[in-house]
Amino acid sequence: MSILLDRSTRVLIQGITGKEGTFWTRHMLDLGTRVVAGVTPGKEGESCQGVPVYHTVRRAAEHEAEASLLFVPPRYTKDAVFEALDAGIRTIVTVADGIPLHDALQIRKAALSCGAHIIGGNTSGVISPGKAMMGFFPYWIERVYKTGRLGVMTRSGSLTNEITALAVRAGFGVSTLVGVGGDPVPGCRFSEMLPLYQDDPETEGVLIIGELGGTMEEEAAEALASGVFRKPLLAFVCGVYAPEGKRMGHAGAIVTGGRGTVNGKIRALEKAGALVATRPGMLPGLLNQALGEEKTT
């Protein structure tokens, strides 16, 4: 098992014939992802990495895709998301970095109103190591990604590689890693993934890779405190020293008026019973403490 994505998930790729689309489709197939079709307007009839290409999502309907990965520029992302939703697809990953804020609101609103999981934008995507991937992760570097029983949710890209490498070094692998992304209005939030991890028998605990800004870490703490999530919860939160009012990195990473501070997040998480690391080096110890003998599978 895993969440959102496993070896059987029928994956569509919107924007498959672009440079990134083509390149990462190869990697996704290599990992074992069941990529059933691709979409690029104007390219129907072609094939890309052996995957048939269609003009529109609707025309790819016969492949009954359950999930769609978007390699689509930020300003066209809203349109592509609605195209996928309209075709009945309820798991959507959008890696675009730079989705207009008002579009992002409409995307998330659509996700909420039709019960879809929209992952991103500004994310590396979703990976269930050893099974399938929607997005781009260097899964082939063994010291970074291993199959295991740790669920990971993250707002970052490079930092995620840093942290998963530490987990692997400590002997832990990942069930499913979900990059919710670094935008101020991501399509889905940490707390909305926790019930999926709770129900996944292969996930024994979840690690959040958080940062300053927003309230997603606090909401995850709330899910733990209220019993919605009942497995061990760990977190690494960066930005303790980030100055208030400056946009440090991600657009979502801005602290204003005392909200979204890292210290506030750490307090909320610890109060709810999560184990929190503020330096990467603390993680291996916390993982052993929380998950004991759990090791990569």
Added chain:
Amino acid sequence: MSILLDRSTRVLIQGITGKEGTFWTRHMLDLGTRVVAGVTPGKEGESCQGVPVYHTVRRAAEHEAEASLLFVPPRYTKDAVFEALDAGIRTIVTVADGIPLHDALQIRKAALSCGAHIIGGNTSGVISPGKAMMGFFPYWIERVYKTGRLGVMTRSGSLTNEITALAVRAGFGVSTLVGVGGDPVPGCRFSEMLPLYQDDPETEGVLIIGELGGTMEEEAAEALASGVFRKPLLAFVCGVYAPEGKRMGHAGAIVTGGRGTVNGKIRALEKAGALVATRPGMLPGLLNQALGEEKTT
């Protein structure tokens, strides 16, 4: 019993202090309607015909209105409808004549998505004779409105008086009369009222006052044919001689390309088992045929 409106229904009036609002509030109270509050921005603290007035629907919340009647100009109707919906009111009557078409679409869409009954625009409203009224009907003219067991749905105003007077003359009174209105996109349609009449023990049959244009009569026929509505259905449909392509009267009364013709409506209704009058004088006979000994109560 009756549908939508009876003596116990807590009615709000938006635009109560205007000339029409004030005048018809008096009549509604006189008939026995339970008008609990009125709304006119800027007039909170006043009272109108003994009814307390508030700035906004939200501020009238303590009166727990279940239905709202709008005496609001066409271009402000959408706003007023959304204000009522936002306050949880699910029966709304708007008498405004001239609601912009694109607004009307949004109003009806809101009605559909939250399960509200929005009656109008361009209607005289709803009356359950002898009990309560939202709108304007000359209920005090005994030869026109009597309490009884005939449900009436209509797209017209003056024609409705003409027809109900004939029904009274033939010995029949009305349970509830619903003016769905003469607009091309009314908030609710004939077929959506039929289940309410079906469930109303006081309604023994329903009379539709239809006209050329649109497909509401055909939909009502379908409801009868499919068994959604199982009581006697009668119809008077005007416009047999109306020329194609001209807007005859109501904006909703336009026949284009063979759709919405009166003959098509008559065929559909008769095929479904309804009794159809094309001249007012035919009605008394048909009423007796359909409802037999049913007379005014």
Added chain:
Amino acid sequence: MRLFEYEAKEVFRRYGIPVPESALIYAPEEAEGAAGKLGYPCVLKAQVLSGGRGKAGLVKVVSNPENTAPVAAGIFDSPAATVDALLVEQAVEPEGEMYLSITVDPLSARALVMASASGGVEIETLAAENPEKILRESFDISSGLLEYQARNIAYSLHLQGGAAKEMVKILMSLYGIFRDLDAELVEINPLFSLPEGTFVAGDAKLILDDNAAGRREGFPLRREYFESEIEYRAAKEGIPYLQFDGDISLMCAGAGLTTTVFDLVHYEGGTVANYLEFGGPNYTRATEAMELCLANPSKVILAVTFGTIARADVMARGLVEALDRLKPDRPIVTCIRGTNEEEAVKILSAAGLQPFFDTEEAVRKAVALAKGGEQ
């Protein structure tokens, strides 16, 4: 209101929808000059609001200077319609003719895009004979038409490459017009497809919502929009009016009741001179309404009402005042009921009119009078 083709095409041009080069002329002698500038062959199209212009001989192709003026004159003088202006357009040699429109669907409360690769015929004919050839794509009016929906249409029309992209642009422009101008209908039929993968709008139909006139750019009422002077006057007065050529002028209240009276006149073997509503906001304007009726060569005026807000006594008094002022040369039949109807009866009787109380009786009386019966 429906715009003329040339007005609708001007809107199209502003929104980036390709239309042929053209010139508007008001007299046959301007035709040759206009066509010469545009280059032959040209199409001369009567700017009238009725449909079926082709069949009525109101659209003609001219291919040389010699016959241009005569053909133009033929259209201007056509008995089929009053023609005030011609649109002279570069002729297009299309590869195909398509159909595009956006309108509203009252049932689903959504806006509806319709498209067909088989344009050039009336959509109603197409819908009746080849419904499978019409593509439909609906959208929520607050979210608007999204580009993927336009792509769905373009590729379902079997367009490729640049032509598909061009179609998407045209559809999005059409949506912009629909939205910005509060349109009831915007239609291109035919939309000519050209061999190089581009399109040109052969015709343009744009019907705007009168109820939204206050919030969009204005298209003021002009005489040209109306077939007759009386209809123009009625429109300016805000009185619903339709011109016919029979004997009885209807001066009734309420759309449904007026339509019913219209039917009844025909059932009784009579004919209608005009349809006129003086109910609703106009119920105090009997004089203006009667003036419009008198401008017709009708034989009888038939006034039937059954008002609630439009009080019977007020309408009766108005009718009597109108009689005093206008001293009509033809009989008036009245059937005025509703609020304060007893008072109305007194007012009408006092003025020497015989007030009817039953609509069918009143109609029979009017038909009899129109046929020469005594008053």
Added chain:
Amino acid sequence: MRLFEYEAKEVFRRYGIPVPESALIYAPEEAEGAAGKLGYPCVLKAQVLSGGRGKAGLVKVVSNPENTAPVAAGIFDSPAATVDALLVEQAVEPEGEMYLSITVDPLSARALVMASASGGVEIETLAAENPEKILRESFDISSGLLEYQARNIAYSLHLQGGAAKEMVKILMSLYGIFRDLDAELVEINPLFSLPEGTFVAGDAKLILDDNAAGRREGFPLRREYFESEIEYRAAKEGIPYLQFDGDISLMCAGAGLTTTVFDLVHYEGGTVANYLEFGGPNYTRATEAMELCLANPSKVILAVTFGTIARADVMARGLVEALDRLKPDRPIVTCIRGTNEEEAVKILSAAGLQPFFDTEEAVRKAVALAKGGEQ
């Protein structure tokens, strides 16, 4: 991007939100003339993007010609900020100070109007101390703010008559700005209420979404938006950059990783000269990134990456090229991992650099170097 007060007020004016009469000046000697035209008393306000201008002495009232130029000079020369321009505004004598804003709520995916009758203080302070004094009304971004919602706010603020209507207009205008300009935040704080039931915007805060720059009117990058020349250069290059005044220049990839390195430097007792990301679309631009770092008086450059698309070998090669071109006068610490990291190690080693593989070790090395430790 955040606009200057004077730019935001220009937008306000265009959308019908009342703002005080004002003039923008660029030198102390223009102050007296401007104030004279506007009439005394006037407010002189430094046009800087940082908050807390009042406390920092960057906003002052002048009430006569004599002290106007000296007060203006005092603001221009303030050590608290680089001041390029002053807004000279007619002073307002308000009856009250309110707060209005529209922003987004990521959790509910709705836009959020906030209002308070207790304006003039920071909303965050108000939220912390008197949360009950903040009114909230949210709306769906495709449907937009409706007038009844504005009325809900106006009457909840206990406004009456004309003042309530005026408030509704201001809120609808504020919404128009939010929508048309793709704003992240539009805020009026304080909104002065006047005895006659009208309002004037005392301040104006408008933050636009950079990601939507392509679809709204342009506000091109200008030097004045940035505190320092380097930040301006970085913005023009599209390289995320923040200026600090410590010893270590960060030249890292990925926002989260760079922030983590920022933290680690502080944990290890070091200080940061600048935050810089050269990951993402900039991963091939090591030279531009290093040039920005070298423009700082930092002691060490610390490059930490862990890229997937931003390949380690490409970044390592870029770094080596930058070294060759720029010949930096300070040590470089590298910790380059991710796709093709073995190759990266070779490239860095060949260039004489000592490639670290563990972030914390790399940070410790950089801090030691900054403190004078050997390379």
